[in-house]
Amino acid sequence: MLFLLSFLWFFRTTKVILFYLYLWQLKEYHIGRFIDHFRTEKGMRLILSPLIFLKLCLIGFVPLKFFSISLIFIYLLESAQAFKNFSQKKLRFPILTKKTVFLILAALILEIVYLYSISSLELPRFSFHILLFDIIIPIITTAIVLFFQPIAALVRWQIIQKAKKKREKFKDLLVIGITGSYGKTSTKEFLTEILSERFRVLKTLEHQNSEVGISQCILNDLNKEHQIFVVEMGAYNKGGIKLLCDIARPKIGILAGINEQHMATFGSQENIIRTKYELIESLSENGLSIFNGSNPYTFRLYLKTKKPKRVYRFRTTTNHIQPDIFAKNIKVEKDFISFRIFTKNEKKVDFKVNLLGAQNVPNLLGAVLVAKELGMSFEEIKKACQKIKPWQSGIKLLKGKNGLNIIDSTYSANPNGVIAHLDYLKIWKGKKIIVMPCLIELGKASKEVHKRIGQKIGKVCNLAIITTKERFKEIKEGTLKSGMLEEKILFLEDSKKIFERIKTYCQPGDVILLESRVPKGVIELLSD
DSSP states (O other): OHHHHHHHHHHHHHHHHHHHHHHHHHTTTOHHHHHHHTTSHHHHHHHSOHHHHHHHHHHHHSOHHHHHHHHHHHHHHHHHHHHHHHHTTOOOOOOOOHHHHHHHHHHHHHHHHHHHHHTTSOHHHHHHHHHHHHHTHHHHHHHHHHHTHHHHHHHHHHHHHHHHHHHHTOTTOEEEEEESSSSHHHHHHHHHHHHTTTSOEEEOOTTOOSHHHHHHHHHHHOOTTOSEEEEEOOOSSTTHHHHHHHHHOOSEEEEOOOOSTTHHHHOSHHHHHHHHHHHHHHSOTTOEEEEETTSHHHHHHHHHOOSSEEEEESSOOSSSOOOSEEEEEEEEOSSOEEEEEEESSSOOEEEEESOSSTTHHHHHHHHHHHHHHTTOOHHHHHHHHTTOOGGGGTOEEEEBGGGOEEEEEOSOOOHHHHHHHHHHHTTSOSOEEEEEOOOOSOGGGHHHHHHHHHHHHHHHOSEEEEOOSTTHHHHHHHHHHTTOOGGGEEEOOOHHHHHHHHHHHOOTTOEEEEESSOOTTHHHHHBO
């Protein structure tokens, strides 16, 4: 019985530790983001689950002679569930990197040492000790990660120093930094596509916007052939963007847009604004600052900036400041946008681009403005824009089962993006359905943001399926305020139940917006 209990415990404990290491990796080993996860409904469910309550009841109420048998029964059920999840590809474990492999090995060694150290105990006491370990696994996994953080920090510092030294060798390299709460990735993609028409361009890859990611891009990919390096810059704390600028040394900086995203880690909106502005402050005196004038926060920063600067926006301003480039006559169709660009010194130019939704226009304007500053003609820019694909904006159109249209915006989510995608949804005929979780890491702004999103959903959609619970109340409140019927706003988290609800409700030609990290399997079930 001791062997069976040890085996089952080792199996299920390893599975749980792998999940928590996956979660740490997902949160980029940022303790603020990791802790904020446990403020969500799913996070609280991890530590306040009925299973944990049952195990605590074992300690307090089950007689010693039945304790081990009861624990074996629970671990058998957990192991069976783990095997089922594995067969259905639902198990979550970290992507294997040098760091995660090291942490996994450390955890496995700890498990083995712990088992060995208590193996001489009598079965009831042995069972009690492994159950205690089991209950505090979140704390143990966190301790493992934090214990090795100094080593990780040293490795990180070495990578950064190597990248800085290599970057110093490229004296003629033009670096363009892009930051903001939203719009960074699409601006990077559009700008890279346009500049590649004339220049040899390197860009940071997907999810490569941290200090280590940017450093690795420099070390692994930057070479003498590159003339321009387009760098997406993300941060979760003050000083984060400055650190990235010290590595990449940008000469041109683009502020794409600022909102409440990641307020939970920044603490306040002002901290977010100050951090994003670190990009502009890090530019040399002859550097060039580019601002999205359609966003109130970035426009405010444009007004205070004394260095060389440019601003782009949807239309001319009402406060007597003429943008360097702006767009009017915006027409949104299902699979393209068209608009007319105006500049201070150039004639008007018509554009038509294969992108979904008007939210792409500001990011494209920023890319066009930089390209013009670097001497590209509108003819070159228009030619390059024909190569832009919808996926480069983080949103794409898929054909679904039974003639349904699927708008896949599951790459990432922020408040402005959700509102913009709902605006795009309005051009579609037929029923409109949104499937989305509540947004995370919004801190004290979370309630109002979700009410605002709910109001927009109520104005646009015929059915809303919310897949997480923490701000469902606020979203529902907003939808009801906009006139949506209560039975049309649902909380569902199971992929199959979501699919069945959509299947019974929708007709061919209806459109479904999948926003942010919807439950696994939803896209597969809906896609043709």
